[in-house]
Amino acid sequence: MDTAPPPGLRERKKQRTREALLRAALDLFTGRGYEQTTVDDITEAVEVSQRTFFRYFAGKEDAAFAVQEMAEAHFVASVAARPPAEAPMEALRNALLDDWDRLSEAIEAVVPVELYVRMYRTIESTPALLAAHLRRSAETEERIARVLAEREGLDLDTDPRPRLAVAVFGGVIRVTERQWSTGEDFSPRAIRELTARYLDQVGVALTGHWRRPADLA
Incomplete structure (x- = not known):
């Protein structure tokens, strides 16, 4: 039996x-x-x-974004777990970079990173998937903004700073992913280094002069 x-x-x-x-x-x-x-x-x-x-x-759409959704859920949880003493942008940066290895291992346990990269390119080149990606990204950014507002004791509906911080951070991640997916090195190490380098330039890019000192005279 x-x-x-x-x-x-x-x-x-x-x-x-x-x-x-x-x-x-x-x-x-x-x-x-x-x-x-x-x-x-x-x-x-x-x-x-x-x-x-x-x-x-x-x-089909649910399957197309399953790995990305897993990665985003991991990141949102990491942001919520960051120490309260960290400033918001610092918490976002550290949540991504400090947990990078664990996130990479979680993705690799499901699909090869090479397939993950190819799927990212497919999303970028498929109008229906790109529209869904932008919609899902906006929803994820809203969740992260609420996490930041809660950890900072702010009212998200009256204080724009959590959404602004997440918008800047999300923009950097999108640029980084695009640069990585069109490059030659598809390793997790390569995108981690690129992400860290781009995030380190945010303050200067937003508040500093871009021209050489001689050009400003």
Whole structure:
């Protein structure tokens, strides 16, 4: 008589199925094109039913952004956990850079970083995905702004500073990701170094002169 697998084994099997569907979806999106890929294509690649796919994902868009959503949730939690003594921009910077290795490991456990980069390029070049990406980014930035407002004891509806800080930080991250994804070194180390360098220039870029001292005379 067959018996059901123990809860731990059952959960691991579900996780493996979800990750297999996710990898297949990203492979197809980046190789064949997002619009040209159907849910049937994804399920056939993993040899499961459509019902199984929809048990884990609401649709193609949900699968396309699953890894990014995981990374964003990790970052929001890291910001909330930063020491209260850190200034807001410092907390954002440290939340990203201090937890970089753990975040990279979490992504690598699900998909190869090379596939993650290819998917980023696909999002940038697919109008429907780019529109969804901008919408999702705005929602994430709002969550982060609320975390900053709470840790600073501010009213987000009357004080613009949390949203302004997050807008600047988010802009730097978007520029960094774009530069990294179009470069030659796709390693996590490369994007970490690029991100740190760009963040270090924020203060000077926003408040300093860009021309050489001789040109200002």
